[in-house]
Amino acid sequence: MTKTGFLLVGHGSKKPSNKELIENTAALIAKKEDRFLVKSAFMSINEPSVKDVLETFKADDISSLVVVPLFLARGIHIDVDIPGILGLEQGSKKGTFATEKGEVPLLYAAPIGNNPMLADLMVSSADVVIKENL
Numbered sequence: 378m379t380k381t382g383f384l385l386v387g388h389g390s391k392k393p394s395n396k397e398l399i400e401n402t403a404a405l406i407a408k409k410e411d412r413f414l415v416k417s418a419f420m421s422i423n424e425p426s427v428k429d430v431l432e433t434f435k436a437d438d439i440s441s442l443v444v445v446p447l448f449l450a451r452g453i454h455i456d457v458d459i460p461g462i463l464g465l466e467q468g469s470k471k472g473t474f475a476t477e478k479g480e481v482p483l484l485y486a487a488p489i490g491n492n493p494m495l496a497d498l499m500v501s502s503a504d505v506v507i508k509e510n511l
Contacts, residue, residue, distance in 0.1 A: 382442035389419035448488040
């Protein structure tokens, strides 16, 4: 069964917990969503790099590739760096990706941004600390 490639991109950090967060999130997505072939990569400091993981997707049997940044807000990586690596024009969300079997659609998702679920997560964090400390 051909799957959609799913590249989860993190910023990268000297702190191991940052890399673990991205890798664990990728593993959770893979466990929950059988339709995706999930891999993770980093913009800086940590490895593998986005370029390196894109190379591995070339050999995979994927019907499309979606690149999802695990970033809260727009910035230089979201608006310039990642689209540049993907070969997309600035502001574009769609292109093509060359695999060993031919070209497939490439899609670039937005960062978390103003997603209402973010507010739910913050309330959940507040509830946990209240429960544990009051």
